[in-house]
Amino acid sequence: MAVDEEGVRGAQGADADASAKARAVAPRNEGVRDAPEPGSATGLGLVKGLAVTLKHALRPSITQQYPQEKPDLPPRTRGVIALKQENCTVCYKCSRECPDWCIYIDAHKETHEPASGGRARSAKILDRFAIDYALCMYCGICVEVCPFDALFWSPEFEYAEYDIVELTHEKEKLEEWCYTVLPPPELEVGAEESS
């Protein structure tokens, strides 16, 4: 047993020595503050602490009193997924990518005879587009994957229901939420404009 331990230590010994050397040579980690030297306590830190709490007490508090006061949400808030029906081509990409299959899409094909003659044009008409928010895990893959910008993140979040069944919202409701989508925020300074 003792010999085994010695052997293990011997094998690791070289590595340990090397890393110790590397540590000695490497510059000090700039972000990490040193622990105070023992005996260097002046009590100044205690006074600073009191100043911090007092400063916060004198500032207005940052609480937003929610039911009376609507929260001030950032433009990218992932509240609920909204649908712009006009943009949807019924490609089913969203429902196929959805990890928990919470998007229901029904559609039918219509053909239109062109006025000037020639081959009839077909179009897919959306009959049903529903998202079951009891299943949705707000991953946003559907929004990412939508090729025609039909799905958006809306900051709306007050859609709790008393029955789990009611949480499946149809396209009319999803369209309503579309009008609560906030414009995207301005680019940060130095950010690259996409082409």
Next chain:
Amino acid sequence: MIAESGVSFVNQWFDEYWLVLITKTAIVLVFFLVAPLGVGYAEHKVLAHMQARLGPMYAGVFHGWAQLMADGVKFVQKEDVIPAAADRWVFSMAPAVALVPYIALFVVIPFSDEIFILNLDVGIFFVMAITSINVIGVLMAGWSSANKFSLIGALRAAAQLIAYELPLVLAAAAVVMQAATLSMIGIVEAQDRYWFVLTQPIGFFIFLVASLAELTRPPFDMPVADSEIIFGAYTEYTGLKFAFFLLAEYGGIVALAAVASVLYLGGYLPPPLLEFIPDPLWMAAKIGALSFLIIWLRATYPRLREDQLQRVSWLTLIPLALAQIMVVGFLKVAF
């Protein structure tokens, strides 16, 4: 027992012994039930604002002023649970034993040279004696609960109270030496030229730190350290009994703030040039300021470790307090 200076306002109203007794008891009880509510509400609000929050805003419509009354109603409605393994009588008696000393303490707090209940010759001695009873209630609670967390909390409380009773008494003793009286009103009147905080700032500091520990308030709240031992000796308590312990804590804040104002801040005496504001308001203002300080310290400092707590007392506060007594003694003899 009764010192000569001034006559209590109750005695000026009535002559009948029983009438005086009942009125005084009623006044003390009402004050004891109202003042801690004020401090409790202040704690809710001050702590909240120091953490950039608002605190209670709904109860009583205006800034949640009735929050503590709502809490009181809630406590009354709760089931009074006594654990099966608990020692029933001791368990039920403990909140009363913890609470009564602080009620009794208010008897000797003067709000002016006429507004007081009793002016005992041994006022400050009475205060020191009666505050140390509180720990017996805590020990009873911890022992009778049949719960290891309660027991650890109670023993921590006992160790803490033994360690901090001493600096508290020694600091008060230095004041008594300077004032040459034990009577609370006498100590206040002895400060009519200057407050004792000017001559004994270290004593004031020791007294404040020791009172925080006495009250088991943060940063000295190891006996109820909720992250380690749930709620210490009060773990098994529910409903009104628990409310009594809370009331004892907030009553204790008012009581020790009042005693500290009497000993060091000139009690009901107004500062120079501000004599037009009546005395009782000054006393209330000083109690309020010290209570604010106690709340402020809670918002600022983390909890000490048990051994750090003992070191602070035995290695810093007690030697400082003894040195303070020696210096006061020398000066007293020299001048």
